[in-house]
Amino acid sequence: MSERTVRIGLLGCGTVGAAVVRIVHEHGDDIAARTGGRIEIARVAVRDVERDRGLPLAPEVFTADGASIVDDPSIDIVCELIGGTEPALSLILRALANGKGVVTGNKELLASSGEELFDAADAAGVDLAFEAAVAGGIPLIGPLKRSLVGERISRVIGIVNGTTNFILTQMSERGSSFDDALAEAQRLGYAEADPAADVEGNDAAAKCAILASIAFNTRVVASQVFREGITRIQPQDIADAARLGYVVKLLAIAELEDGEVSARVHPAMVPATHPLASVRDSFNAVFVEGEKVGQLMFYGRGAGGDATGTAVVGDLVDVARNRLAGTRGIGCTCVYERRVRSMDDTHGQYYLNLHVEDRPGVLAEIADHFGRNGVSIERVWQEGFGDEAALVFVTHRAQEGAFQKTLKELRELSAVRAVSSVLRVEGEE
């Protein structure tokens, strides 16, 4: 590898962008010593050129004109950290068309316009790298695409949103309400003023689409991912789960079954002995099951400028090395066209707590509805008596649609006073 410096143009200089600038500045000599190559942040596009960011860059590096960077012939790699759809999409496509390598952490864009982006990268014969898009600083895309290139992955289950994991940890360990836990997350800067993207599962759904696409080599877009957030989780749900040896987590789940893919985001009860159960606070973790390799888990900081910046710099060095060698990394691996199942066609296990009339025959009546819908009961027990009587069910793995139909029927039974709690169960052996 020659000692030529590879010139990077940065689009956006928020928390992650500033971290990238600092890492390249502080660790640039280490990187050059380890790889024989040097990267330089040559230009940075920002909205406000005048603002002092306290970064080790000359003032003339900054510009308000992102297009001038993607069109600059002296720039080798464009690093997009603006986020959102536009102008990010147009700028990336123009950079690719101009033959530049692109590094991005833009999960929304990849999960909605991935095909267009990768087609453009293929047409130009350049790299499009995105380690930072899923699970921040955790090396995940690289291991999935490279180390596991010879593997068939059957399932990916991830805690990929730090905000909701922090909230659920607070509810679990301190008995907080959802609102109090959210307020605490906002106070600590883990949650935005408008927390919808996190707590309603949209952020996790975008990451789920990307993970499913890579794991199963087929294009899955965010709109195909079922999502249910954590806003309806009650302290009682968490307490019930704990009593039964479970922890409630917001999971992104991608599965391959009979050649078809399912991708969904929802809260679920996870056995306390499962490796994902001990992922606390704002940490992320992604659990991967493969045919040969068995169970793997990748754990770390899913957000934060420095952690995410580390992933971006890893990609920058990788793309830089490829350019200097005149080659490309593994490109888009969506080489199959697999059907994406509707949520109703997926399979899961369910926990159900029903407030019921305490009289003989009620269990038989309820069990009959499960049976007629083909939902098999793994465990059932009564809790409380008289006006406090509840029946608690854990099903075997059943079809989501059949379970939802059962649930609808149960809500209409006079013997069922209320459906106190419904939670999916994941990660059982």
Next chain:
Amino acid sequence: MSERTVRIGLLGCGTVGAAVVRIVHEHGDDIAARTGGRIEIARVAVRDVERDRGLPLAPEVFTADGASIVDDPSIDIVCELIGGTEPALSLILRALANGKGVVTGNKELLASSGEELFDAADAAGVDLAFEAAVAGGIPLIGPLKRSLVGERISRVIGIVNGTTNFILTQMSERGSSFDDALAEAQRLGYAEADPAADVEGNDAAAKCAILASIAFNTRVVASQVFREGITRIQPQDIADAARLGYVVKLLAIAELEDGEVSARVHPAMVPATHPLASVRDSFNAVFVEGEKVGQLMFYGRGAGGDATGTAVVGDLVDVARNRLAGTRGIGCTCVYERRVRSMDDTHGQYYLNLHVEDRPGVLAEIADHFGRNGVSIERVWQEGFGDEAALVFVTHRAQEGAFQKTLKELRELSAVRAVSSVLRVEGEE
């Protein structure tokens, strides 16, 4: 990338080698679709050519002459899975000299002769890949060398030996003695008939040397790694640890402090809330702390033919892609020369259980020895009375040499009837 098939010569065809053959056979089309390249197991060197291994390979692929493979001009990559020092070392060096890429899982060889091997790879301008050498199927070397190329790693703590982790899990969860747990591990095929390499920490020490070398960019060899196995761990130690909220694990620890490296393998008490504490049975996990990325953990199967074979195949595809592109991956990253500290110069926390005379003044006398050696006490409490009296200490982080000197002095005190238990403590905040 052209569609040319890359020809692999396999040295050794035991559990891992057979798994590699099967993975390439079963997943070869997937690999070609994802990467545009195809790998073929073209030749296999085995001791007994006549034995039917039930593998999807023509009989003429097998040879008893490993040298004929490393000298075969039609072979692009040599995959060494013989293990041990010789003939593995000579064959790898000859393959490299012949310009072939090499993939190996030979941790003993890398930990003893790494410098010679990487020098030979550099001289020949070819790849030497070894993902399978540490933690079997867990992607670890790739993430450390590539994804974290821009990071400064401060500490690596790993459970890197599945046999000892299985034994400690049995002792912890079933109250087994070491001997019974070892017998169970042998019955299940997790431990060899001669378990010394595992239970005495030698296997973990080799992996620790490799991890330290990569994490801190300096050569650390196995003989520089302090090792203490698990043969002296008593059920009482495990019970004491559990009572205090700890789990006993055999850890491989590599640390960078003031520019100097320490590398050691020993049992230690880990807080039950630490991510490593929940790594059970024969699973492996490696915990990495970096300046920017914070805490990362990689978890999975550290052994077994299929899991390790997956790592080997990942390397084969990587080296194959590099060859077709006429380039190399990141080579040896031991670009600095750092001092490796002796065990006495390392720092740690210690748990100490002393059977003592139950009379006033004993604590003062003992505490005085701690104080004069500069070992600060974090917690101390008495357990039992009279003939059963014990003093239990947990120190702050202290210098190993100072702690050992203290321990030696305490053993000589008449007030100390016996040192019931000494264990290091790791992973405290």
